[in-house]
Amino acid sequence: MRCEIKVELREIDLKNKPKELIKYSSKGTVPVLVTSNGRVIDESIDIIKWALGISTKNTLVRMNEFHSKDEAFEIIKENDTNFKYHLDRYKYSKRYIEEDKEAHKWKALNILIDWNNRIKENSGLQSQGWLLSSSESIADWSIWPFVRQYRNISPEEFDKEKGLKELGKWLKFYLNHNSYKYLMHKYPAWKHENTRNYFPVDSSKLIL
Numbered sequence: 081m082r083c084e085i086k087v088e089l090r091e092i093d094l095k096n097k098p099k100e101l102i103k104y105s106s107k108g109t110v111p112v113l114v115t116s117n118g119r120v121i122d123e124s125i126d127i128i129k130w131a132l133g134i135s136t137k138n139t140l141v142r143m144n145e146f147h148s149k150d151e152a153f154e155i156i157k158e159n160d161t162n163f164k165y166h167l168d169r170y171k172y173s174k175r176y177i178e179e180d181k182e183a184h185k186w187k188a189l190n191i192l193i194d195w196n197n198r199i200k201e202n203s204g205l206q207s208q209g210w211l212l213s214s215s216e217s218i219a220d221w222s223i224w225p226f227v228r229q230y231r232n233i234s235p236e237e238f239d240k241e242k243g244l245k246e247l248g249k250w251l252k253f254y255l256n257h258n259s260y261k262y263l264m265h266k267y268p269a270w271k272h273e274n275t276r277n278y279f280p281v282d283s284s285k286l287i288l
Contacts, residue, residue, distance in 0.1 A: 083135035090270035
């Protein structure tokens with residue numbers, strides 16, 4: 081959405097994976113992007129890079145003008161690997177019965193505290209701080225949905241955690257953003273015979 085790109089979206093029921101998913105990516109996991117020329121991209125960070133590469137209008141994504149791409153991608157990678165690993169084992173503890181739920185909770189929390197401190201360092205007396213500097217970057221937009229997932233497990237505990245004060249303010253910015261309801265729009269599980277669905281559901285919301 082921030083890259084101003086409209087895509088056909090196929091919501092996947094991972095308990096009933098369509099054969100088309102396996103056809104394009106043998107991993108059978110999401111997300112998977114199939115470009116108009118048939119290129120298959122099945123890693124989140126590579127999909128982000130693809131979108132950045134073809135977007136020319138939105139200043140937020142032209143990071144070379146404002147932020148270090150390497151640093152932004154390091155944060156995104158940390159989210160996609162370490163943080164998500166611990167988040168899954170905390171959030172879906174019944175799936176990982178041999179794992180220590182509390183240990184994963186605290187390891188995920190330590191990463192959140194590090195992000196909180198980044199935001200705090202970049203905050204002014206009356207201005208919102210961000211992960212890389214005093215202005216937004218693609219790193220902020222890439223990880224807030226996962227921070228939201230962590231908070232949703234125990235909102236009251238998250239909100240009371242002193243080490244997450246700045247991160248909480250930062251997250252509220254996105255939860256109150258005018259694009260939130262479009263980002264969170266629920267799509268029906270895709271079936272071959274279904275009509276096509278697009279993201280964003282309202283194309284007038286492409287430019288934010």
